[in-house]
Amino acid sequence: MRTMQSHIAGKFRGWMQAVVAVALVSVVTACGGGGGGDSSSSSNNSSTTLNGGSLPASPTQQPVAATAANTVPIAVGQGVNGVINIPTVSVTLCPPGTTSNCQTINNIQVDTGSFGLRVVSSVLNSSLLNGGLPISTLASGAQLAECATFADGYTWGTVRTATVQIGGETTAGAIPIQVIGDKASSTVPSPGCGSGSAENTVSDLGANGILGIGTSPTDCGATCANAATAANYSNYFACPGGASCARTAVPLNQQVANPVANFAADNNGVIVQMPPVSNTGASSATGTLVFGIGTQSNNALAATQTFATDAYGNMNNSVFNGTTVQAFFDSGSNAYFFGDNSLALCGSNFAGFYCPSSAQTRSITLGGLSSTRASVSIGILSASTLFGNSSNYAFNDLAGQIGGSSSFDLGLPFFYGRHVYYGIDQTLTGGQAPYVGF
Template sequence: MRTLQVGLNWIGLPRQVTESRLRPHIVPRLSCWHTASALQPVIAEAPALTRATHGGTPAQKNECDAASTRCGRRPMACTRSAISPRKRAPRARPLEFRRALAIVVLAVQVACGGGGAQDGTATVQPRLASDTRPPIAVGLAPASNVLPIHLDHGPRGEAFNVPFVSVTICVPGTHECQTIDHVVLDTGSSGLRIAASALRKGLALPPVTITGDAAGADVPVGQCMQFASGHTWGSVRRANVQLGGQQGEALAIQVFDDFTGPYATAPAACSSSVALSRVLDANGILGVGLRRHDCGGSCEGETPLPIYFGCVEGGCTATALARSAQVANPVAALAAHNNGVSIQMPEVPLGGARSITGVLVLGIATATNNQLGAARVFAPDDAGFLRATYKGATYLSFLDTGTNSVRFPDPELPECGSLYCPDQPTPLSISVTAAEGQPQTIDFTLESPASLRVGTVGARIGGGGPATPHVNFGLPFFFGRTVHVAIAGAPTQAGEGPYWAF
């Protein structure tokens, strides 16, 4: 999940990019969140989508009937489409519509055994209760620098291909702590962000403040951080952050959706996008990307970017903020194993898996469990990008566990919404080049999300459409690999970061 900030030259993505990141493309189970009424505007704009009675087994029909009673109406997952998801959506439709259409079609395919055939006949997939696929996990001995990574359906049951870790935060100088689960592991951003709703009442994290008026009163600091799928607005506070058995002291973190006191009204800088919490099925984001801080020098000086704000009861005003007070990459603040991370994910077979567990290992070449080995180093350019060549065209590229699919432009692949839905598993190759060095070919196989079984938590999916301006190696790229992320300026066995190595 790469942050978007105009003028922050290491990012470079334009603000108008509206690609969905962390959005639940696949609905893993029946829920009232995906009712027909919620998606009625989409259906009204898509005459090709027609309702039909459920075409699954009697047991599945009973499940849908029960969901109808629970939700007060029949969930969209219990209808089926008369159009094949393998047919390309008309390109004239706006991206936002195609994105919503993907949710409708995939809900039909995955959640209740709906049909995908062009003639409207149903192809019933096995239910979760009969899923005998074994769990898939990386075998690594527990250690103080190891955190498990779990893929599941998230707190609300809407997540897919999203890696979650648990993080413990404490009030500095006390033993008042709370462990937060379902925090997204994100190599595309830096800093810890926790949803206000996930914090228990009484955990009084002190606010980060700046000197305000002439009287020298302390003014609390708020933050508006833009991501590709929306923004996070809330307070900036201090917390001790524990990752596994390692701890960073008094780090600045963001508590988003914190509308208490002076943070009650988000500034105009946050009005151009939706709140990320509307599409993020998680309790927070752990940004372990290439940077030490989420803004750095662009938020210092006389003309800072509108990211940090001094907040009083009357509103919030953009302000400069020293790096020592900015939201920081927690890994860089640890006492040990602080030069980066190693992400190890198991190989995921075609058809996906119902249980996937990987590991986040703190540090690079700081212990026997995080050695570089034969991994090749890819240093980005000054803007934080690699170069990727696909079918003769070259694009900016990066590695991002916070994106749940591999995103790249290909006008020849069939689309279902913002995802690609090939008729059969399709082998593809992309050549990647660092700022300096020889290209390396990355081979991967793409499968259609329409073919996935109920209960699947992760699979090798991709998307983007012909207008995608970059190659984003999202979470499926990490399956079956160990990927190292070295923090800028941190010394490692292969030289100073920033770099990726795999």
Template sequence: MKQILLILAFSSLLVSCSGSGGSTAIPFDDGTAAAAATMSGNNVVPLQIGSSGTLNVPVATVTVCSLGNTSQCVTIPNILIDTGSSGLRVFSSFLTGLSLTQVTDGSGNSIARCVNFGDGTNQWGPVKKATVIIGGETVSSVNIEVIDASYKTVPSHCNGAESSPSDYNGILGVGTRDQDCGSSADCTQANNNGWYFTCTSGSSTCTDTGAALNLQVENPIALMDTTANVDGIDDSGGSSIILPSIPDSGVLSASGYLVFGIGTRSNNTPSNSAKVLTTNSEGYFYTTYDGTSFIPSLLDSGSNAFFFPATSSSPNTCSGGWYCPDSTVTLNATHKAYTGGASYSTSFDVIDMRRAFVSNNSAYPSDGAEEDSMFIWGLPYFYGRQVYTSIYGKTVTINGTTYTTSPVVAY
């Protein structure tokens, strides 16, 4: 989903606090680096938090090649790993020299995509076919979005589209969809949804269109079948993220892993105690928090905080929507499956972000911010866990139960 709340100037955080009481701005000590236990395998990709310079942004390295030509490639660092979206999107400036194949409809018109993220940023650009290498997995042909605000005329749905990299060089969406929009009529038939566009060669403008599945940006993981790695193992069912436990006071940087496949190897098999939640096709389940039930929820590595509604018992809030309690608080909630009766109690800490922002730490497990209508369990919830996300339409087995009709998340 990519909801990244940026750090505000410390002075503004000090003077704009609502709620009872106030706290002295005593900075947290800068921590050391934290790392997950060493892991290896063709299905394993190292993750880094801290290299982008922004709080709680997990990034990895991805290689993009000209379609069918693995000798003509570019290796791109700082790709945001986002369980809240699906598909690979890369800024065009990193793809210079590659021969990527434009995706076209049956009339030969080019296909373009507009994406609106939860933090208010927009991305626009053509959909093209490439060969993509991630870790030891090679996807021979996958539709990606080339982020390019100079392509044609940016439609009004994408006003303010990002024109250059900021905190990352692209996004690898590893969410629950095999395509980034899906098979609903809103995606495949609607001509005014603002998501997909056809662009004719003789015009500078593009027109809203429905996009058949074969025209949409694709989740590369869904294509990691037995041909994608030398092991001959089908890792297309989903992925997991492993991050180390870190203290509430944060650490300078953290490292972990993105692991492809679920239940196909020893390094991607959930424990017998794993908590499993079915989701809808977009990855949503429910949260009960502070007396409010059935809040739409996501486990979203692309969001850099806990984003949840403010209630009468919520912590104080400060400028920018951050929660800033006078001292660290522990809050309780319940996760409930989108379908079926599974539910699990959970808890999480929220720290005073005024203190955190005067340190140099880039990884925190306890930063929270206000969100009106959803409960987004962002990257802080991933620390100290292996969090699994399966893909819609794929069959995965966890603890003896096989899931086929609904995606699942597990931790």
């Protein structure tokens, strides 16, 4: 039996990027099935499922084999808590300056809508938690902590340093990460920390952590480094003696960092490659996360469309239903999220998702900072129909409501059957401007 609960949809996008959304996920209380999903034409075109409607043709790109050093497999399945459409990888953490006492952690969510690595404290071994990963301190000697704001909640915990390995790639040195939930709830700044519920446990997140690999090299940038803006908008807090936490400015080199931007090689971007899945869902899906763009024989920039973006990967000149919207490709969102009053919402069992009586197609024109424009069509099936098969965890046509009409979140359903590219912002060092493509 499958039940629903309010949950994070992978949405940390910097202090000014938080999306106000109803983002619900499915949680299985009994064991789900394994193996691949049905991709037969009868399943894709079932008249009962479509109810007289129609869906756009699904993309058909396949991921490359995750055998090279600059690749790692992406798994979508039941995971740690039965959450739908959660892509995960394995990440290895080592104490700064050593390759001993390292720990590999599975089920870390791949989130292209956020920046930096965040690991739940309960999954760390005692050696790493109790000194192996040192807590960052400010010049005053105060501990450094962060309140990372997502669409429907926040993560609270210390900033620590670790050497990070993913697949065959390793950061050139130790980088700042967030350890979630290692500080008592009594230390959460109020006011000052994010709205919504705390997302500080594996159960809350539906994963053991979050790997933010979007276009920004740090999770806050100049906003948190500049004392004038940090006073009101910084994600970071100084905690003298580990308590009495107050918002603070933090230099770039102490901000939670995008691991990919700090790899010794293949550090200019990522490609998220997911296989096609049936329009009625699949029990699992296996893709490939490729590091670097144009740096190896397996990561050429082969996108049909590329878009220059702001620092956070947003395409701010996109248009949906005649209205200019901020669109973004976010693997950390488990559905498409956008506002459309013409689509029927589900009842309380699937609150926040769309449940149209027949299959629907919607189109959005994507536009970034350049003149490039491209129209994309997405398919939408009723969430109640999709969730009728409780063994399925991968869906390419699930959609839900977002607060307001100014954002369009192209979540994980967009990624199935596509290669989606993220060029990391390197302008501070005279390199490339951020971009996305597919």
